[in-house]
Amino acid sequence: MGFRGIGFLLQCYLMLAAAMYFDLGEQEEKCIIEEIPEDTLVTGYFLLEPWDIKTFSHSPHFGVSVTIRDPNHEVLMSKRYGKFGKFTFTAHASGQHYLCFQTNSTRFSVFAGERLKLHLDVQMGEHSIDPSADRTKDNMERLENSLRHLVQQMVYITRQQEYQREKEEVFRHISENTNSKVLWWAVVQTSVLLSVGFWQMKRLKDFFIAKKLV
Numbered sequence: 001m002g003f004r005g006i007g008f009l010l011q012c013y014l015m016l017a018a019a020m021y022f023d024l025g026e027q028e029e030k031c032i033i034e035e036i037p038e039d040t041l042v043t044g045y046f047l048l049e050p051w052d053i054k055t056f057s058h059s060p061h062f063g064v065s066v067t068i069r070d071p072n073h074e075v076l077m078s079k080r081y082g083k084f085g086k087f088t089f090t091a092h093a094s095g096q097h098y099l100c101f102q103t104n105s106t107r108f109s110v111f112a113g114e115r116l117k118l119h120l121d122v123q124m125g126e127h128s129i130d131p132s133a134d135r136t137k138d139n140m141e142r143l144e145n146s147l148r149h150l151v152q153q154m155v156y157i158t159r160q161q162e163y164q165r166e167k168e169e170v171f172r173h174i175s176e177n178t179n180s181k182v183l184w185w186a187v188v189q190t191s192v193l194l195s196v197g198f199w200q201m202k203r204l205k206d207f208f209i210a211k212k213l214v
Contacts, residue, residue, distance in 0.1 A: 029102035037163035071095030125156030
């Protein structure tokens with residue numbers, strides 16, 4: 001592995017320090033669900049490794065297949081990667097997106113006889129700042145890049161708020177429909193009970209009249 005690969009690997013370790021991880025078996029696919037607003041850029045960093053890191057060198061061609069599906073289960077992205085990498089996509093519709101990962105080889109699993117561990121960090125919105133801004137001596141250019149980054153963050157927050165308002169409106173509509181149905185069901189139950197009560201009273205009255213008890 002070259003210096004660039006080692007540097008990228010170390011960068012992945014630093015970025016994935018607080019991220020999630022889960023196990024992957026032989027040809028096993030696992031998916032996570034993310035609520036993503038419309039027109040939101042999503043960036044994912046992943047790192048695949050076995051529990052015994054010494055055996056990982058025996059499978060240089062081992063990697064991960066990443067498949068992204070939108071709320072309608074249509075494929076937005078499907079690509080094969082190596083042991084570590086980065087994927088990006090833009091959500092075209094608000095809702096639950098499915099991020100699925102699958103090992104693309106069985107060689108390592110057969111050789112080592114153990115499961116793999118996939119580290120994953122998913123970031124929403126534009127989080128990167130132009131690295132050249134840190135090396136420039138022009139404070140105005142650095143400030144401009146910082147402001148651009150803040151504007152992108154504000155746009156992402158605005159989209160999140162709009163998405164939450166849409167979900168709240170849908171939930172309120174469902175709650176109102178449910179309350180209306182519950183009210184009508186209570187009215188129907190009361191009407192049935194009253195009808196049965198009046199019918200029983202009438203039959204009882206007719207019975208007493210027939211027996212000349214009243």
